[in-house]
Amino acid sequence: MRDTKESRLLLVLLIVVAFALITVDIRGGENSPVQGARRAAAAAFGPVENGVAGAVDPVGNAIAAVRDSNTRHNRITTLEHENAKLKRELGTGDANRAKAQELDKILRTAGAGQYGVKGAQVVAIGAAQGFSWTVTIDIGSNDGIKRDMTVLNGDGLVGRVTTVGPSTSTVLLANDPDFTVGTRLEKTNELGFATGQGDRPLSVQLLNTKANVKPGDRMVTFGSSKDKPFVPGVPVGKVVRVDPSAGNLTRTVYVQPFVGFTKLDVVGVVVQAPRKDPRDTVLPPKPKVKPTPTVTVTVTPSAGTGQNQGTGQDQGNGQGQGNGQGTADGGGVLPDPNAGQNANAGH
Template sequence: MRDTRESRLLLVLLVAIAFALITVDIRGGEESPVDGARRAAATVFGPVEDSVASAVNPVGNAIAAVRDSGDRHNRVADLERENAALKAKLGSDDRNRSRVRELDNLLKKAGAGQFGIKAAEVIAIGAAQGFSWTVTIDAGARDGIKRDMTVINGDGLVGRVTTVGPGTSTVLLASDPDFTVGTRMERSDELGFATGQGDRPLSVQLLNGKAKVKPGDRLVTFGSRADKPFVPGVPVGEVVRVDPSTGNLTRNIFVRPYVGFSKLDIVGVVVQAPRTDPRDTVLPPKPTPEPTVTVTVTPSPTGAPSGAPSGPPEGE
């Protein structure tokens, strides 16, 4: 249709009529004069609408299903994330419990020896220090750490501080071949020098070549002048092998250290030495041997068959 004055007037007239019919329909309610026309239109166009709806509904349902599937996927993803976070939290809790135990053992060890300590965490293994057996801890000069301080953990001697930075320090482990510490045997007080051998037991050279030593004997640190680099009384390890005596002035033994150098985490730097030598009081208690059960068998009288009475028959 061409856009003329007449067409515009016709459009305005149709719109006015449509508004008039809508007004009459609303005011008339169920008695509306156009109700019959509406029913007729529904009768004619209803089946068509139903057919269209039947054709379109699967598409709509599919879209809804896809949308709902996306929601389900999001919910599953959220649950997976929550589960992962929960597992991480549980793992973190287990880790924290382990570290609490380590710290508790360290504090007990320090209390038994009256060592004033600064607790620290091992944050690196000494790749930067060449091939030495070293670790880096997260405590330094700002924490009162100085060179040549003894380092312990809840098991015993870890090493000594060799380098100090503002917030970190390097610790030379007792397992390092360049590490040497004076030792004292439990009870016998025999003195010696322990040297690291990497992942092998410590090599200890006793000053007395005739010293009586056996596997299971235990050693502690002897201590140094002015308590640097070593304070006395720190557990070192347990004898696992004794070289035969050859008549030399010294004697070699091999000691398994109490500390597991491959799994260090929480350590303590001894910033204050004990007032008196704790001697052997910091050593762990020796395990109590299990009682031996002895069974005594009483033999039966000779000549009596098994299960037969040994006395005279009744009536005699």
């Protein structure tokens, strides 16, 4: 259509008529005069709209599915990340609980011996400065740690500090062959020197060759001059084997350490020694031995046991009669071979 004055006037008239019809339709509501025309248009164009929608909807649905798929993928990825995070937190929680329990044991040990300790965590294990059994802990000189301090955990003696850095320290473990500590036997107070043997029990040389020692006896540290490198009373281990003295100047016993050196995690460095020797108070109470039950046997007499009973009777009516018989509990009557009858008559 060409752009002329008449066409513009027609367009304006159509717009005016359209607005008028819309106004009448809105004001009329359900009684609108154009309601019939709308229904007719719906009846005429409805099938066409459905056909077009049927043709277009698969494409729209596919596009929506792709969009929703991306959203679902993002949600799945988010959930996977959240699950992994929860698993890590759960693992961390278990590890923290284990550390808290170990630290609690260390505090109980320190309380029993009146040691002032500073907690630390093992961060590395391996050779250092030529030592074959060492660990590295995460505290050093900045935390007040010095060389030749005693290291323990909730079970007993771990070792001693050998090298100190600003934030880490090296600990020589008690099972190292270069490690030696003075020991004291529980109750008897027999003294000796324990030396590490790697993954084997400690070798302890007792000074008294006639010392009364047996498997199961326990040892603690004897202590050092000015409490360095060892404070007294720290549990060392229990005797598992005793060698005969055989005329030697010392007696050798073998002690299984209380500490598991291959599974160290949290330890405590003794930064303050006790005012007095705790002796055996740091050792845990020995388990009570349950008494062996005694068996009482009762013998019941059998039914075949017999009992004899004799009866004698005399009558003084000019006639004497004696009867004897044996009776058995089993129900039988046994005759008495000496039994007899005598009768005398006198007129």
